[in-house]
Amino acid sequence: MKKIVHVLFVCLLAISLAACSNATKPSSTEEQKTADIPTEIDKPVTIEFWHAMTGNLEKTLQTMTQKFNDSQSNINVKLVNQGTYDDLNKKLMAAAKSHTSPVMAQAYEDWMQDYINNDLIADLTPYIQNKTVGWSDSELNDIVQVFRDENSWNNKFYGVPFNKSTEVLYYNTDMFKENNLKAPTTWAELEMAAQTLTKGNVIGMGFENAIGLNFPTWVQQAGGQFVDVDNKKVSFDSEEGKKALTFLNDMVNNKKIARLAGEDNYMSDPFSRGDVAMYIGSSAGISFVEAAAKDKINWATAPLPAGEKASTQFQGTNLVTFNSADDQQKLAAWEFMKYLSSKDQTIYWAQNTGYVPVRESALKDSVWLKYIEENPKYAAAEKQFDAGYFFPHLDGAFAMKSAYSTEIQAVLVGKKSVDQGLQDAAKNTQDALDKANK
Missing domain, CATH: 3.40.190.10 (Periplasmic binding protein-like II)
Structure with missing residues (x-):
């Protein structure tokens, strides 16, 4: 589409590899990691989120980010548009080499593979499983399975789905x-x-x-x-x-x-x-x-x-946090990730962009069902979840x-x-x- 870089790479195979479909119980080591993360922002923190959204997509992201910033006083998310997806990828790699990575960014799963191999992005499992700031098993499993599996490597989660199409x-x-x-x-x-x-x-x-x-x-x-x-x-x-x-x-x-x-x-x-x-x-x-x-x-x-x-590929990027961020910045990023992937916000994002909601509860919500009834052009994508792969x-x-x-x-x-x-x-x-x- 116009101005959308079709880096949206195709993807093979069904969803048979990757993670199991249900949330996994943490091991004793994972429980310790979960206990070690901070659960409270103790002073105002600003984080940069590098993205590649353009046109109406960027305007919608700006609106959502402003609402998040206005909803509390300790976290300020600063959006930084890095151009096309190709530009974003190159700039993220250059930033990693110069030790100037942002706190957050959009990333495709093949970028994430490289980041994981080089220990560049944070394992989000301790945040997801934390009893204070995390998701319950039902909240985790509410993420559409193909997106949940896509973000899981050896039962560890390194990303949260965002703009999926x-x-x-x-x-x-x-x-x-x-x-x-x-x-x-x-x-x-x-x-x-x-x-x-x-x-x-x-x-x-x-x-x-x-x-x-x-x-x-x-x-x-x-x-x-x-x-x-x-x-x-x-x-x-x-x-x-x-x-x-x-x-x-x-x-x-x-x-x-x-x-x-x-x-x-x-x-x-x-x-x-x-x-x-x-x-x-x-x-x-x-x-x-x-x-x-x-x-x-x-x-x-x-x-x-x-x-x-x-068979159809589900494309689009995920939200990742870089290991170079400090603990407070990582927690702030996790809070913003939770916000963007919440039921209400993923519905709002989908209504205004053409991307699909990333939560099962959103797909069943009366607000979304009414929206696609009134705007049937948006219904075709989600009808293909059963045939989806990454x-x-x-x-x-x-x-x-x-x-x-x-x-x-x-x-x-x-x-x-x-x-x-x-x-x-x-x-x-x-x-x-x-x-x-x-």
């Missing part, structure tokens, strides 16, 4: 009505709709330029496995992987019923102009599409069409994503054949995984 299908309702079409629910229906809607200057289907990053979703939808986590082996160079890439390549290059965003940068622009009848993009872009499409087209959203099975916790995840996305992209822009691109993607991805796990 997934891909949805955006479609032009007038074009669909004119052609007697319904929102597609399968690959076959998606291809048929794209074929029907491609006429004149209109292309039926659109994909973001970052589609290569989303290739794991298509492999899993085809019934395949993207990576064997236990054995650290890439497994998408398979019949299912070829089926997925062939399907995409046929639509873009052979049948020419789909296109990438190309020079438009984000597919929301050609979609809002009426040049593309439907496209797949992040649910976090809803507010951007609303602004761009106003008084131009009528549109709606739907869950991703499924292949052999439904990138597995693997060393080298960032390099892996760069490796396979580059090669898949080369196929879709016509530079490589399906067979060659898939083979090169598998080799380069395995090399990145092997290098990181020597």
